Amino acid sequence: MALILLVAEVEGGSLTDIGGQLALAAKNVAGAGDEIAVAVMSDDPTAAAESAARLDVSTVFSIAHPALAEGGTGGFDAPVSALAALCSEKQPSVVLLGKTDFGSNVGPRVAFRLGSGFAQDCIDLRAESAADRIAITRPVHGGNAMAVYRFRDRDPQVATIRPNVFDPEGVPDEGTPTGAAEIVQFDAAAAIGETRSRLIEVVAEESKGVRLEDADVVISGGRGLGGPAPFERLQELTDILGGALGASRAACDAGWIDHGHQIGLTGKSISPRVYITFGISGASQHMAGCSGAKAIVAINKDADANIFKEARFGVVGDWEKVLNGFMATVQELTGN
């Protein structure tokens, strides 16, 4: 019987969506008799651990320590130490984290401490025929190809899962009755001990509305917009549709919009229902960040632009004319 350990995240005292998504992902690899557990870490994880008990898991490991507070002075050192201690004691076969800032920082360091393998940004995972081995799929070559990797026979197999790939609609909310999961306190104080790094300051990124990673609709602009002003127009449309505003790296590098909006290989990964792009050519490094979009709508004046190969709907034309017509129709339909 193997243990699959999920690492949930806590924000403002509550569990974020990623815990539920990991629980769905774990179903892909859990065999009969395997156990799924979730770790919840914070200075006071009581409420978050109770939420985690609503997930389809058998155990919640609740780890409380002042150094695990959000923005705590220990930075990522404390959760790395706590998780490594939990893994050493419970010997999970698989450890899944979200491909978030937290997971991307903590996952590889935990794997390193345990001397095991790590895979970043997985979009699929399945059980292999060999006992307790999993195979993971992740985009490679700037998203131009998908590669399937297998872990060597050393546990735990540690992976981060791209957010929103495992249907977030299946994630239980507050209304879901608490499951049968047992909440177990795990004492990681000795392991956390003195953290070597010290977090001096947290500067919150100024963001308006829904986060890019969580948005159902993302509207992006690229170099084809020609300057910063058109992003204000895109923001208007984004607000009407309740979405999030994105951009290509070219637009961010030009200083037209903050880098926090960048989508792609070196930016954010998004998985919206609809991704609408204005004046973006569709370079592989950009597409690497939006391969999880259910439908891409591209507006570009060049009929041969690469983005049309990936788009479900495309308009060949000047972005401004298309945006004007699109805005008018959306306003008519929504009454905004």
Ligand SMILES: Cc1cc2nc3c(=O)[nH]c(=O)nc-3n(C[C@H](O)[C@H](O)[C@H](O)COP(=O)(O)OP(=O)(O)OC[C@H]3O[C@@H](n4cnc5c(N)ncnc54)[C@H](O)[C@@H]3O)c2cc1C
């Ligand atoms: C290691 C590495 C990492 C990278 N990471 C990223 C990343 O994370 N994200 C990212 O986006 N890029 C990334 N890039 C850069 C990437 O290769 C491209 O250079 C970039 O995506 C291009 O941005 P763009 O599509 O806005 O610009 P361009 O490629 O210049 O395309 C502009 C498009 O606008 C169209 N256009 C022009 N005028 C109009 C108009 N009036 N109306 C409609 N359409 C118009 C043009 O036909 C063209 O297709 C990376 C590159 C490297 C080497």
